[in-house]
Amino acid sequence: MSLADYTARNRVGLGVAGLALLVGLLAAVGFDLPLARLVTVGYLERTLQAATPIALAAVGGLYAEKSGVFNIGLEGFMIFGALLAAALAWIVAGGGDVSQTALWLGLLGTLVVCALLGVLFAVLTVRLQADQIVAGLAVWFVGLGFGPFTAIVVWGGVSSPSIANIDDVAVPVAADWPLVGRLFFDASPLLWIAVAVVVLAWVVLYRTRFGYWVQAAGENPEALDTAGVDVNRVRFVTVVFSAVMAGFGGAVLSIGFGSGFTGTGVTMVDGRGWIAIVAYLFGNYNPVGAALASLLFGAMEMLQIQFQTIGVPVPGSLTGLFPYAAVLVVLTLVGYTRMPAAVGDPYETED
Amino acid sequence: MSAADLGSLRTLLGRLADRMARATAVERIAIAVGSTVLALALGSVIVAATGYDPATFVGALVYGAVGSASNVAFTLRQSTMLILTGVAVAVAFRAGVFNIGVQGQFVVGGFAATLAILWAAPLLPAGTLGGVLLMFLGSVAAVIAGGAYAALPGLMKAYADANEVITTIMLNFIASGVVFFLIDGYLRPPGTSAPNTEPFPDYVGLPSLVFDSATFSVLGLLVGLLTVVVVAVVLTRTRFGYDLVTSGHQQRAAAFSGVDPKRTVVATMTLSGMVAGLAGALFAVMILGYYSDPNSFPTFGFDAIAVSLLAANNPIGVIPAGLLFGGLDAGRQYIGFTLDIPPELVEGVVGLIVLFVATPELFRMAGRYTGLGGDRE
Numbered sequence: 001m002s003l004a005d006y007t008a009r010n011r012v013g014l015g016v017a018g019l020a021l022l023v024g025l026l027a028a029v030g031f032d033l034p035l036a037r038l039v040t041v042g043y044l045e046r047t048l049q050a051a052t053p054i055a056l057a058a059v060g061g062l063y064a065e066k067s068g069v070f071n072i073g074l075e076g077f078m079i080f081g082a083l084l085a086a087a088l089a090w091i092v093a094g095g096g097d098v099s100q101t102a103l104w105l106g107l108l109g110t111l112v113v114c115a116l117l118g119v120l121f122a123v124l125t126v127r128l129q130a131d132q133i134v135a136g137l138a139v140w141f142v143g144l145g146f147g148p149f150t151a152i153v154v155w156g157g158v159s160s161p162s163i164a165n166i167d168d169v170a171v172p173v174a175a176d177w178p179l180v181g182r183l184f185f186d187a188s189p190l191l192w193i194a195v196a197v198v199v200l201a202w203v204v205l206y207r208t209r210f211g212y213w214v215q216a217a218g219e220n221p222e223a224l225d226t227a228g229v230d231v232n233r234v235r236f237v238t239v240v241f242s243a244v245m246a247g248f249g250g251a252v253l254s255i256g257f258g259s260g261f262t263g264t265g266v267t268m269v270d271g272r273g274w275i276a277i278v279a280y281l282f283g284n285y286n287p288v289g290a291a292l293a294s295l296l297f298g299a300m301e302m303l304q305i306q307f308q309t310i311g312v313p314v315p316g317s318l319t320g321l322f323p324y325a326a327v328l329v330v331l332t333l334v335g336y337t338r339m340p341a342a343v344g345d346p347y348e349t350e351d
Numbered sequence: 352m353s354a355a356d357l358g359s360l361r362t363l364l365g366r367l368a369d370r371m372a373r374a375t376a377v378e379r380i381a382i383a384v385g386s387t388v389l390a391l392a393l394g395s396v397i398v399a400a401t402g403y404d405p406a407t408f409v410g411a412l413v414y415g416a417v418g419s420a421s422n423v424a425f426t427l428r429q430s431t432m433l434i435l436t437g438v439a440v441a442v443a444f445r446a447g448v449f450n451i452g453v454q455g456q457f458v459v460g461g462f463a464a465t466l467a468i469l470w471a472a473p474l475l476p477a478g479t480l481g482g483v484l485l486m487f488l489g490s491v492a493a494v495i496a497g498g499a500y501a502a503l504p505g506l507m508k509a510y511a512d513a514n515e516v517i518t519t520i521m522l523n524f525i526a527s528g529v530v531f532f533l534i535d536g537y538l539r540p541p542g543t544s545a546p547n548t549e550p551f552p553d554y555v556g557l558p559s560l561v562f563d564s565a566t567f568s569v570l571g572l573l574v575g576l577l578t579v580v581v582v583a584v585v586l587t588r589t590r591f592g593y594d595l596v597t598s599g600h601q602q603r604a605a606a607f608s609g610v611d612p613k614r615t616v617v618a619t620m621t622l623s624g625m626v627a628g629l630a631g632a633l634f635a636v637m638i639l640g641y642y643s644d645p646n647s648f649p650t651f652g653f654d655a656i657a658v659s660l661l662a663a664n665n666p667i668g669v670i671p672a673g674l675l676f677g678g679l680d681a682g683r684q685y686i687g688f689t690l691d692i693p694p695e696l697v698e699g700v701v702g703l704i705v706l707f708v709a710t711p712e713l714f715r716m717a718g719r720y721t722g723l724g725g726d727r728e
Contacts, residue, residue, distance in 0.1 A: 072516060124706065124709070124710050124713075128710050128712040128713050128716070129710075129712050130706075130709040130710035130712070130713075131709045131710075133449055133516060134660060134705065134708070134709035135706060135709040135710065137451070137656060137705065138702050138703070138705035138706035138709055139702075139706070140702075141653070141657070141698070141699075141701060141702030141705055142699055142702035142703060142706065143702075144698060144699075144702070145695050145696065145697070145698030145699025145700070145701065145702050146695070146696075146699035146702070148693070148695045149693045149695040149696045149698075149699055152693040152695065153401050153693070158695070265646055271520070271521075271524055274517055274520050274521065277517055278517055281514075315532060315536070317528055317531055317532045317535070318528065318529070318532055320528060321524065321525050321528040321529070324521040324522075324524045324525050324528075325521075325525060327517065327518075327521045328507070328513075328518055328521050328522070328525075331507065331511070331513035331514065331517060331518055332507050332511040332513050333511070
């Protein structure tokens with residue numbers, strides 16, 4: 001697709017998005033919705049919290065896809081992350097009241113185990129050249145099965161009992177600043193870590209040699225190979241990174257802002273891994289863009305509570321579908337505009 | 352080179368191509384069997400590691416699948432659903448389109464069938480004739496609704512370049528949510544608390560015939576097998592099927608020979624969704640006899656992906672694969688009732704089967720190391 005096509009399409013997309021916003025505003029005025037009461041500090045706070053796990057998984061998935069491996073198993077890795085964090089923290093604490101130390105150890109253990117799972121997935125997709133889409137789906141299925149299974153082994157039920165989550169940390173003085181203070185300086189440290197991850201991911205991708213290797217592995221692996229860099233090794237690293245980040249996102253769900261693991265239905269991850277994929281597509285493979293898109297989806301997700309508090313007569317079972325509907329709109333407007341050229345192709349060296 | 356030489360060369364090439372095709376078919380069957388055995392072995396290791404007895408596990412799995420007449424009926428019931436949804440998946444995968452939305456199309460199809468049956472029931476005569484008419488009407492509604500719901504991601508892929516894996520998964524969530532909302536809000540009989548519609552009239556249903564089961568009829572299995580035959584004929588004997596399969600294998604070649612790739616994508620998804628919708632109608636009529644919260648339904652549409660992959664996306668291959676997964680599912684439920692081994696384990700095993708099927712290189716490598724026919728390729 002040429003640059004002209006790209007701008008033309010985006011102009012249409014932006015036009016439609018603007019139109020949708022206008023229609024929404026008109027509807028709000030028409031039905032006399034209390035807009036000011038819709039966007040509150042509490043809403044922004046919940047939006048940030050909802051966006052954090054999506055953004056983490058999105059940054060990981062973005063690295064894998066940039067390097068040429070479409071990790072469609074993010075949802076599965078998130079399920080493993082959510083389960084492992086709760087289970088490891090529970091086991092470390094010996095059951096009962098889970099201490100803060102146990103929670104942090106659980107998080108650390110989750111990252112390590114997810115790295116090992118990522119190594120297995122990388123062996124299959126990079127070394128053994130498994131079909132990336134099918135293998136990713138399989139990771140989802142494995143997560144849906146073994147997640148609740150492990151929960152039963154640990155707790156005797158598909159969900160964990162209520163577990164404490166990681167405490168907020170208040171920065172003295174800064175916590176009293178208006179708005180920003182409550183949003184960022186009296187918040188979960190996981191939120192800070194997520195912001196740091198996003199910024200670091202941006203810097204590494206666009207400002208370091210490794211970042212260029214990642215981009216080259218996805219766009220022109222032959223050139224990278226000629227330059228003497230092992231394409232498959234780069235891909236191996238990014239795939240493991242994506243598994244760790246998705247696991248981190250899952251852990252944020254269960255012990256970061258949640259209160260344990262829920263394994264009923266499609267588990268507590270509930271499609272966020274898939275939304276993370278759309279988030280980095282929407283963010284055009286840019287970590288910062290992906291994080292902003294995650295904020296959008298977080299805001300969608302939390303709209304439900306806002307509607308209920310101000311008494312908008314839309315039932316919760318429908319507002320809960322907003323993020324999914326938003327994904328469809330976003331994908332239709334944005335599409336696959338700048339997918340790395342070599343995504344999905346296993347790379348074989350000539351020797 | 353003379354014309355005769357050319358002719359004999361062509362037959363030679365033809366025979367070679369046949370051999371190759373057969374070789375890959377054998378290889379695919381070997382991969383399918385290998386994947387299943389490997390996944391079950393890993394499952395048994397996990398059973399042992401978590402302190403249960405793997406022999407009991409495998410024994411219960413087998414007994415639950417084929418141990419008694421009622422277990423066989425249950426296996427066949429699950430297999431029927433998996434064969435239908437599996438064919439739906441296979442049609443799309445064959446054309447290189449990943450329809451992960453079979454579950455959603457199945458939910459929407461069953462819902463459309465329910466609406467049609469409940470709406471038309473007072474208008475038609477009661478009794479067998481009315482029942483047949485209602486079931487026919489329901490199936491038509493389901494096929495249309497399933498096809499339309501699948502055409503949506505097809506259009507989005509063809510004309511907006513939206514990845515169908517993600518759109519179809521989102522549409523799954525939306526289908527379950529909206530259908531639950533409608534049933535809970537509008538179709539629930541007054542005074543009841545469960546999100547169920549009114550039951551169908553009792554003359555709507557399939558007679559059980561061979562097995563004494565309220566939720567399985569051999570007629571349902573026949574519907575599934577017939578659908579497989581129809582789809583296989585469409586894929587191998589019609590122009591549309593030819594276009595569809597060529598676009599799956601060689602998109603550029605297909606476009607070069609005048610196939611409109613965009614239209615093929617939409618048509619493929621629609622056909623796939625029609626089959627999924629029919630599966631939904633069969634689920635509503637044969638198994639439920641009413642309609643309920645889709646979030647509580649079995650995930651036939653997801654397991655169907657495993658069925659189709661195990662069958663290498665071959666419609667006929669879906670039959671044995673569907674029987675295997677139907678048996679696994681029946682065994683899983685039996686384990687859930689009788690042993691204290693969590694039945695969720697079997698779902699994980701299904702995931703492992705898919706993972707191994709996706710990695711044929713694993714078995715080629717194993718073959719090379721063991722020296723068992725690994726020198727192909």
